[in-house]
Amino acid sequence: MKVVAFDFDGTLSESEMTVLLGERMDVADEMADITERAMNDEISYARSLRDRAALLDGLSLESAADAYSEVALRPGAADVIDALAEKGTYVAILTGGFETGVQAALERESVAVDEIVANRLPDDGAALTGDVEGPLIEGTKDDALERLADEQGADVVNTVAVGDGANDLPMLEVAGLSVGFEPKPAVEPACDVVVSDMTELHDVLAERNAI
Numbered sequence: 001m002k003v004v005a006f007d008f009d010g011t012l013s014e015s016e017m018t019v020l021l022g023e024r025m026d027v028a029d030e031m032a033d034i035t036e037r038a039m040n041d042e043i044s045y046a047r048s049l050r051d052r053a054a055l056l057d058g059l060s061l062e063s064a065a066d067a068y069s070e071v072a073l074r075p076g077a078a079d080v081i082d083a084l085a086e087k088g089t090y091v092a093i094l095t096g097g098f099e100t101g102v103q104a105a106l107e108r109e110s111v112a113v114d115e116i117v118a119n120r121l122p123d124d125g126a127a128l129t130g131d132v133e134g135p136l137i138e139g140t141k142d143d144a145l146e147r148l149a150d151e152q153g154a155d156v157v158n159t160v161a162v163g164d165g166a167n168d169l170p171m172l173e174v175a176g177l178s179v180g181f182e183p184k185p186a187v188e189p190a191c192d193v194v195v196s197d198m199t200e201l202h203d204v205l206a207e208r209n210a211i
Contacts, residue, residue, distance in 0.1 A: 002154035004084055004210055005145050005171060007163035008095035008102055008118075010039070011181045012081075015071045017101045018052045021121075024063040027055040039165035041186045046137050049096055053121060057130025061123055064100075071101040076198030078109040083202065083211040090114050090152050094141045096167050099134075117144050142170035160210060162201065163187070177208055 006012050022031035031052050038048035056064075084091045092115040093102055099118035106112060119134030135144070141161070149156045161168070161175035164183045172178035172190045179201065180191030188194060195201045205211045 003090045003092065003145070003148050003152055003159040004205065005092045005094050005141070005148065005159065005161050005175070006113075007141075007165070007168045007181075008093050009097045010164040011162055011168075012073055012077045012093065013071060013105060014074055015101075015105070017067070017071055017097045018056075020067040020070050020101075021056055021059060021064060022052070024067055025056060025059050030055060038167065039184050039187075041166035041169075041184075045096055045167040049119070049132055049137055053128075053132035054130045056121065056128045059128045061125075061127060064121070064123075064128060068098075068101045068104045071105045073105050073109050073111075074198055076202070078111040080198050080202050080205070080211070081111050081113060084205065085112075087209075087211050089210050090148065090154075092117065092144075092148055094136065094144050094171060095119075096136045115148065136167075140170040141168060142174045145171045145174060160205065160208065177204075179204060 009016050019028050019031045022028040034048045034051050037043045038045050091113040093113055094117045099116055102116055102118055119132055119136055122129050122131045149159050156174055157176040159175045160177045161171040162179040162181055164181045169190055178192045180188055180194040182196050183191055193204050
């Protein structure tokens with residue numbers, strides 16, 4: 001496999017960035033409810049993301065930074081990423097979450113990926129505005145995965161997608177190998193393989209010669 005694309009929240013990380021941010025505004029329960037409805041494909045991901053971002057209007061940048069500092073990779077995730085890099089596999093993170101949190105988690109583990117495709121929460125210099133912007137609000141992960149494959153000179157059949165929620169379905173459906181990481185019930189039927197930890201994922205990727 002030439003390209004491996006990971007979702008972030010719920011896959012590479014157990015953290016849910018919007019919930020961590022929402023705790024600073026006392027709206028974490030509302031955040032979690034919106035997230036769950038989106039991951040089960042009950043509402044569109046774009047709507048859910050905008051609804052969650054709106055709840056963060058006025059959150060100070062200092063509080064946002066504190067929330068991002070709590071975003072962490074799952075145990076073993078850094079080892080999987082490093083093993084893929086050593087094999088020469090192109091590693092991407094495709095997430096509807098936020099680039100700042102992804103980068104913070106990667107830096108904490110001293111690990112890097114080839115590309116991050118993520119959204120952003122704009123600010124006015126002091127606090128979040130309640131808006132959200134980026135390529136994966138209306139854009140879908142299948143388009144991003146197909147672009148990556150094309151840029152790497154790979155057919156999409158030589159790609160792996162790893163995800164858990166409804167917004168991962170587009171890339172899971174087009175990838176050569178779709179791996180569900182403890183996938184939601186609405187997502188599992190689209191998965192070729194289901195794993196529950198990074199050791200299992202490592203073994204699956206090794207079988208496909210990605211590691």
